[in-house]
Amino acid sequence: MTFVLPGTLRHLVDHRDEVRVFAVAASEEEIPTLGAALDTLRRTHPSLEERLRDADGEIRRHMGLYVCGENARRLGGLSCALPPGAEVYVLPMLG
Known part of the structure; x- marks a missing residue:
């Protein structure tokens, strides 16, 4: 799956506009979740x-x-399910 990043976060990943990671399901009967993708992101791009x-x-x-x-x-x-090839757009929210 792919995280699509805003310009304000790209410096954390060598100025790339997206980061791809594997989101692995907890079991064969389940599908990958956003939490699982973020767990993988923690290992590959902790910042x-x-x-x-x-x-x-x-x-x-x-x-x-x-x-x-x-x-x-x-x-x-x-716990949001991620379909194959999912794109997750990351957007800073205005307060």
Whole structure:
């Protein structure tokens, strides 16, 4: 799956506009989730993941993650299912 990043976060990943990671399901019967993708992102790009999740592991209040065009919070947050080839757009939220 692919995280598509705003310009304000690209310095954390060598100025790339997207980062691809593998989101692995917990079992063969399940499908990958946003939480699993963020867990992988923590291992590959920890500085970026820290900007997306808070100390409790939840999506930061001021960050919007959009899975295939839908706000992930409305789709179950971290348990939101990721279809094959999913794109997650990362957008800073205005306070």
